[in-house]
Amino acid sequence: MGLVNDLLINIYKKMKMKIFLYIAIIFASLLLFTCCKQNKKENEKNLTNQSANDGVNKxxxxxxxxxxxxxxxxxxxxxxxxxxxxxxxxxxxxxxxxxxxxxxxxxxxxxxxxxxxxxxxxxxxxxxxxxxxxxxxxxxxxxxxxxxxxxxxxxxxxxxxxxxxxxxxxxxxxxxxxxxxxxxxxxxxxxxxxxxxxxxxxxxxxxxxxxxxxxxxxxxx
Known part of the structure; x- marks a missing residue:
């Protein structure tokens, strides 16, 4: 029984570690997606401002x-x-x-x-x-x-x-x-x-x- 318990504990720990890694990966992906989206908005805004005033700056x-x-x-x-x-x-x-x-x-x-x-x-x-x-x-x-x-x-x-x-x-x-x-x-x-x-x-x-x-x-x- 002791061996079985140890085996189950090891399996539980490994599963817990995998779940933690999955959550960390998902969180990092969401953070990266948000940053990229924000940068895209800023770039679009800058391009819009530039294109709107191109005639002035020529x-x-x-x-x-x-x-x-x-x-x-x-x-x-x-x-x-x-x-x-x-x-x-x-x-x-x-x-x-x-x-x-x-x-x-x-x-x-x-x-x-x-x-x-x-x-x-x-x-x-x-x-x-x-x-x-x-x-x-x-x-x-x-x-x-x-x-x-x-x-x-x-x-x-x-x-x-x-x-x-x-x-x-x-x-x-x-x-x-x-x-x-x-x-x-x-x-x-x-x-x-x-x-x-x-x-x-x-x-x-x-x-x-x-x-x-x-x-x-x-x-x-």
Whole structure:
């Protein structure tokens, strides 16, 4: 009986060791699978960010930036497509609200904007822009990229249709160089996130030729 008991004990110990090894192997496999999956997600995220901003980083010479924008705060029940925006210059003696055009051609301003564009990072969100401003970047090889500023306060950035992480300095620079801010008053300016961001210096607001025409129309009344 003693030999039988010893044999059974040895068999039990061996089985116990095998079970322990199996559990260890399964645990290690699960851990390895989880790590690989996480690395794959990170790589896909990095590739997505890179591909979303490839157009910004290419060594092309940006010659001008053409813009189209609502010069007032517009609330809309349905998203506004960039393709639906057409230039509408109001009769300033009667009304100031319209869809205005602008063009940025100064080389210093263009370089500043391009440097800011190089810092853009694609957002993980996939959303449809409710457009209020369009900026068409025109390069020396005649290729183009598009920036859309969306939502009521034009504070969501889309590069070639892909949403980017908010960059308040870029928001301010684009809006200021087309002469957007002088059209605003009171709470509208307070609700602009970039104007409440004190992490970067802000030069004086720029006025567009349309705003000067509007001021002249007011003075003539």
């Amino acid at each position: 060594e092309r010479s940006l010659t001008r930036i053409d813009a189209l924008y609502y010069n007032y705060i517009l609330e809309s029940e349905t998203p506004i497509k960039a393709s639906d925006m057409k230039k509408e210059i109001p009769v300033f003696s009667e009304d100031k609200n319209g869809i205005l055009d602008a063009s940025i051609t100064d080389s210093t301003k263009i370089k500043e904007i391009k440097d800011l564009l190089n810092d853009l990072k694609a957002s993980e969100e996939e959303t449809t822009p409710d457009t209020r401003m369009i900026f068409v970047l025109v390069y020396d090889d005649e290729s183009k990229d598009t920036i859309s500023l969306a939502e009521i306060y034009s504070d969501r950035i889309y590069f070639n249709g892909r949403e980017q992480i908010r960059n308040n300095k870029l928001l301010f620079t684009l809006k200021n160089y087309i002469g957007f801010y002088p059209w605003l008053i009171g709470d509208d300016m307070f609700n602009m996130s970039e104007l409440q961001d004190h992490s970067f210096p802000k030069p004086p607001f720029t006025s567009s030729r349309y705003y000067k025409e509007y001021q002249q129309a007011l003075a003539g009344k």
